[in-house]
Amino acid sequence: MPQNNSQASLFTIEFKQLDTLLNASRQLWQNRSFECKQLPWADSFPALAHYVWSIPDADIDAIDACQVRLNQSLLPFLQQDLSTQGLTWNMELFIANLSPVTSSVQAKAIMPAPLIDSDDMAHFSAHIKGRKWQQITAFVAQLPDSTLPVLEWCAGKGHLGRLIAKAKQRSVVSLEWQQSLCDAGQRFADQWQLPQRFVCADAFAGQNGQLQAKQLAVALHACGDLHVTLLRHASDKGTKQVVISPCCYHLIQAKHYQPLSAEAQMSPLMLSRADLQLPLQQSTIASTKHNQYRLQEMAWRLGFDSLQRDMRGEDQYLPIPSIKQSQLNGAFDSFCLWAAGTKNVPLASDVDWAHYENLGYERQRLTRRIDLVAHLFRAILERWLLLDRVCFMQEAGYQVELSEFCANSVTPRNALIRAFK
Secondary structure (H helix, E strand, O other): OOOOHHHHHHHHHHHHHHHHHHHHOHHHHOOOHHHOOOOOOOOOOHHHHHHHHHOOHHHHHHHHHOHHHHHHHHHHHHHHHHHHHOOOOOHHHHHHOOOOOOOHHHHHHHOOOOOOOHHHHHHHOOOOOHHHHHHHHHHHHOOOOOOOOEEEOOOOOOHHHHHHHHHHOOOEEEEEOOHHHHHHHHHHHHHOOOOEEEEEOOOOOOHHHHOOOOOEEEEEEEEOHHHHHHHHHHHHHOOOEEEEEEEOOOOOOOOEOOOOOHHHHOOOOOOEHHHHOHHHOOOOOOOHHHHHHHHHHHHHHHHHHHHHHHHHOOOOOOOOOOOOHHHHHOOHHHHHHHHHHHHOOOOOOOOOHHHHHHHHHHHHHHHHHHHHHHHHHHHHHHHHHHHHHHHHHHHOOOEEEEEEOOOOOOOOOOEEEEEEO
């Protein structure tokens, strides 16, 4: 059931506490590691600095890939530094938000019973990757029981709306801007005689007209401004039910995050697009060859960055375009000549290529450690962003629930916001 006013105030209290915590810890997570020449917080957190430099390079990715291991590794040294400084962070809140909260036991409880029979399931899930289909079915299982018509926001081919129409016997309007996806989705809906209709339109182009008061609006992993636009339009229209799972917070049109709720608008936090990528940053255990290429690319990019700073006489990071993996099979000097040509950087005739390549690898080791510490805060920042959305809907007169709709192993973007009038 939707929460009462007491629950609403608890969300507000938690948001304020997390806001205080994130502001106090900005030195540790709000930095651009590629631009740093040393640990930016080494003087303030010496025990943590000493520890991260003691971690073997070969262990960094494994620690980063497991949030529990990351927490266990870094937290004792962070607490030691805080104690030395006499700082009083809300450690109980901090620790509670360090990790995704869905345990394996909870995950089993979240997994839904089959929504349609097995024969239909095979057709409905065809050409959909296994984890994506799990996400869709888990999301649909969390929808409120009602007879309200459904608006599927940013529908793609309408896989989500299709299952809602079939399993819940609800009429569905699927909004999608690509005509080819609309056509493909409509063909499937017509073939199965489903009450699903596609509307080809841009969600940013004043599509609040598609929203109605007596309606359920849904969005599964609509990115950045797309799900924010839905929340704004739905609150304006007074749409009765809204269920979303946010994704890709950094995909916004503005240079900085535009807070939704009154609480967030009062926060001193100024979040860049790079900051908003933090919740999405998590290493995966890839093949040895893939990791070698990734680390080599990082080192070469940083080596070129050191070179271009000296050549241009400007101590400022200069990003370069994406590269093909084949470019890493050559020599470092060839890579730099390509990068310099791309960015119109004049190079001296006597460049010490070995020197700059070594600088690149030194900065790569530094960058990985800065990022490792920042990743301690990725779940906390995501919770802050989610609570901003929750508080915004509460301020618009909705009762709101915040939970998970599937296990973290199915997707790390497993947060579910359900808002009811």
